[in-house]
Structure formats: structure tokens, C-alpha cells
Amino acid sequence: MSQREWIEKDFYKELGVSSNATQDEIKKAYRKLARDLHPDANPGDTKAEERFKTVSEAHAVLSDPAKRKEYDETRRLFAGGGYGRGGGFNPNAAGGFSQDFNIGDIFGGAGGATADSGLGDLFGGLFNRGGQRTTSRPRRGSDVETETTLGFREAAQGVTVPLRMTSPSPCTTCHGSGAKPGTSPRVCPNCNGTGIISRNQGAFGFSEPCDDCRGSGSIIDDPCVDCHGSGIQNRTRTITVRIPPGVSDGQKIRLAGQGEAGLRGAPSGDLYVTVHVSQDKVFGRNGDDLTLVLPVSYSELVLGTTVSVPTLEGRVGVKVPPGTVDGRILRVRGRGVPKRGGAGAGAGDLLVTVKVAVPQKLDDEATEALKRYQEAEKTSGFDPRAGWAGS
Known part of the structure; x- marks a missing residue:
């Protein structure tokens, strides 16, 4: 500009x-x-x-x-x-x-x-500072923004996705030079390739874009027929983007040089991909830690058990100790989201919250068994509300 x-x-x-x-x-x-x-x-x-x-x-x-x-x-x-x-x-x-x-x-x-x-x-x-002449630099292409939506597990583990987008790109015929294949731009004789011309007005020296080359410093005598000398075509292309493991919702991924093409072979801008992450039915996320709620029965909490739970890389057994209270969080180390920094950076933890599932309906046998347990519980002296609310 x-x-x-x-x-x-x-x-x-x-x-x-x-x-x-x-x-x-x-x-x-x-x-x-x-x-x-x-x-x-x-x-x-x-x-x-x-x-x-x-x-x-x-x-x-x-x-x-x-x-x-x-x-x-x-x-x-x-x-x-x-x-x-x-x-x-x-x-x-x-x-x-x-x-x-x-x-x-x-x-x-x-x-x-x-x-x-x-x-x-x-x-x-x-x-114009002190009569110095500066060479006009090629205009870098503008940055481009786009978006993509990933599944929860794709974002956590990393994925390669193709992005189809339409944007100004280097002309495939002249390879961005703007000149017809077999020819080259020549140095503008009016500004000697600087892209600017200087003039004096009173105490000041002024520089303006050269009218002959429009500030580019070069003149194309035989323009490329496909891009009309701009070196840029608006075309649709597919870019393969590697989304690193552990990307979070709203995070931007920068792809250097994949943005809008620069004028006449100048460097391209960058592409910024905003990642949106959809929710998962099982997993949640807290930083690098995965979270999930594990349904258990009352007897499993009282007597203890080992339950198979899912992770990003398969299933693992989680031990529920006897006497575990409802809502307790059990930690499985290293089974969370991969940390940023590569394979050697490790991963977060899996945080398992146990939640008792109450049956909505019992058959006669289960009902009688539960009543017998209720009587035995009272006989043992257990009071779930002992010391609660001043009782």
C-alpha cells in the first residue's frame, strides 16, 4: 500500500x-x-x-x-x-x-x-531524508483468516485436515512475476528501480510513488495474459493443515506464507486458522486434564471395585477403594491431553468423578434385600445424618 x-x-x-x-x-x-x-x-x-x-x-x-x-x-x-x-x-x-x-x-x-x-x-x-533514495520494497500479501471445527478427540490427539479456500494466490502461469513466460520485468527508467520520485517544495523534499511503474520499481512490457501483470490470481486451493495435539477451542494456528500472495512475487501473507472444538459425550477438559463422570452403584462405593473406563488411547482399570464417598475424584496420571511441546512433554491426567446411580425401580427380591440391609444398618448404629445440622 x-x-x-x-x-x-x-x-x-x-x-x-x-x-x-x-x-x-x-x-x-x-x-x-x-x-x-x-x-x-x-x-x-x-x-x-x-x-x-x-x-x-x-x-x-x-x-x-x-x-x-x-x-x-x-x-x-x-x-x-x-x-x-x-x-x-x-x-x-x-x-x-x-x-x-x-x-x-x-x-x-x-x-x-x-x-x-x-x-x-x-x-x-x-x-526524502537528506536526499537519500530508498528502494521500494515489494508489497507483502495480506494475512488471511479462516476457521475449522474439530471433534473433541481430534483436537486432543491432533489431526491433519484439508482446508479448501478461495484467496489471491501466485499466478501459476508467470509464477508471480507478472510477466509473460519467457520475459522479465525491466527496471523503471523514470525512478531507476526505486519506485519513487523525489521533488522539492520549499524547505522540504518529497517522495511520491513513480507514475510510470506505480511504485513497483519495474515495468512489464509484455504482461502475463492470465493475471494481467499483477502476478496474482484468485483461485481455489486445498491446504493440508496439521493441527497439533492439545489444541483448545478458539486457538489460532499460524501457517506462514499461506495467506494472500504478494504483488509481483513479493512474500505471501500468513494464514491464521481459528479452531473450534465440539463437545464430547463422555469427556470434558480442564487445561491438560481430561475429566469424566463414572456412574457406580452404592454397593460398589461401599465394598470397593475396579471399573474399566475409556481414555484417548483405549481403556484402563480404575480402582474404587472401599468406602469411597459419592463425588470423589480419582486421578489416573498421564492419561489426559498431550501437553504442548512434543512427545517428550508428557500429558495431563484423567480425573474420574464417581457418581452413585440410584435405581428408579426394583423387583420384589431386590426390594426385600434392601429392606433387610436398611434394618441391619440401623442395628449397626450407622446414622448418615449424625452431626448434621445440629442433630
Whole structure:
């Protein structure tokens, strides 16, 4: 994106949110627009496709706190009319600078923007520092977001899933160069490959994107017929994604270089896959620990027993000690969710909560046996409510 585009585009308006919108509001607005404008939902609609790209571009800036801060500061700095659509700058305009103001204090790095902040790169193209010429860097592709839903056990154990998606990708004909196969782009003679041209206005030196090469630094005499010189095609592709074991609901998986293609062979953006995990009928999860509720009978709690319970890797026997109280949690070590960090990191535990199951109906024999036990219990002196509620 050129400096002028950065300043003039209203990304908040593109997403339909206010400038003080929260990150959640921005994300929600983008998801709705992306779903409505996605090429898969609007086949052959070029207007929807262009709008989808614009919305994705706006989200790429506003969803990144650092980029959003730079964007807001840049637009706020030039909101007073200091930067006009004609590309000039009037130091005497409202919000402009006084004659003794040193532009290098803000843009030169000393006490101003750092080299890594992005502001230096942005303003370096607007104001030519000391006559230095900088080479235009290829524009990296935007990041792309998508979602997938996994079963509970797939998420816990890890799985490889194919994702079918439509997004801008490197042209398969010219391999992203934008030039017809057998030819190559040539260095722009107007800017000598820098992508910018410089001019002076008063005390300031200004740099603007070169009109001949549109800031790319190169000219394509014979464009690729399939991508029309952009080096990018909007195509449907299938990506195989390895979801690591132990992924949790809402977690994002980053795939470097699998996002939108860069312009004319520039690096591609990244793909972020948000994982949604469905619930399981048996298992629950608490961090790296698996949880389940084990139904048992009253006699099993009193007398003790060993019960076979499921795990992610088969079944194991869990010993219920005699006299176990209802609701007790029994721990089976190392039978939980694999911990992040590889096979050597181990796994969490399986937490088994015993829950007595009360029969809803008994036959005559069982009823008589239970009555005899009830009498024997009273004779033994057992009182389940002894000491309870002041009794």
C-alpha cells in the first residue's frame, strides 16, 4: 500500500465501525462482511470480489494493534490539511509546522519512530531524508483468516485436515512475476528501480510513488495474459493443515506464507486458522486434564471395585477403594491431553468423578434385600445424618 493510500483510505468506514471500536467489534464486523462477500458466495461477481479484498485489507490493518496505532497516528497528523491529495505539503497550513521545526525529530529515529515501528518506513517515503533514495520494497500479501471445527478427540490427539479456500494466490502461469513466460520485468527508467520520485517544495523534499511503474520499481512490457501483470490470481486451493495435539477451542494456528500472495512475487501473507472444538459425550477438559463422570452403584462405593473406563488411547482399570464417598475424584496420571511441546512433554491426567446411580425401580427380591440391609444398618448404629445440622 502506498503512503497516500494509507492516509486517504478510511478503513473504519470500510468495516462499518467507529474509530474507537474495540478489537472484538472490528473482528465481528469483518467476519460478517467476509462471509457475505466471499467469492464462494458470489461466484462471478467482480464487485463483491473487490469489496472482499478491500475489507480484508482494512481488517489486516485494524486487527493488528501496532498497525492500527500507526494508521490512527498518521491520519491524525495529516487531518489538519497538511497533506493534500495533490501530494504537496503546506507548512503554513492549519496543523502545519513552524520554520524552526525539525522534521527529522519525528521521522529520523532520534526520539521519534524506531526502525521497527513502521512509521519510519511510512514517512521515509513522504519526506526524502537528506536526499537519500530508498528502494521500494515489494508489497507483502495480506494475512488471511479462516476457521475449522474439530471433534473433541481430534483436537486432543491432533489431526491433519484439508482446508479448501478461495484467496489471491501466485499466478501459476508467470509464477508471480507478472510477466509473460519467457520475459522479465525491466527496471523503471523514470525512478531507476526505486519506485519513487523525489521533488522539492520549499524547505522540504518529497517522495511520491513513480507514475510510470506505480511504485513497483519495474515495468512489464509484455504482461502475463492470465493475471494481467499483477502476478496474482484468485483461485481455489486445498491446504493440508496439521493441527497439533492439545489444541483448545478458539486457538489460532499460524501457517506462514499461506495467506494472500504478494504483488509481483513479493512474500505471501500468513494464514491464521481459528479452531473450534465440539463437545464430547463422555469427556470434558480442564487445561491438560481430561475429566469424566463414572456412574457406580452404592454397593460398589461401599465394598470397593475396579471399573474399566475409556481414555484417548483405549481403556484402563480404575480402582474404587472401599468406602469411597459419592463425588470423589480419582486421578489416573498421564492419561489426559498431550501437553504442548512434543512427545517428550508428557500429558495431563484423567480425573474420574464417581457418581452413585440410584435405581428408579426394583423387583420384589431386590426390594426385600434392601429392606433387610436398611434394618441391619440401623442395628449397626450407622446414622448418615449424625452431626448434621445440629442433630
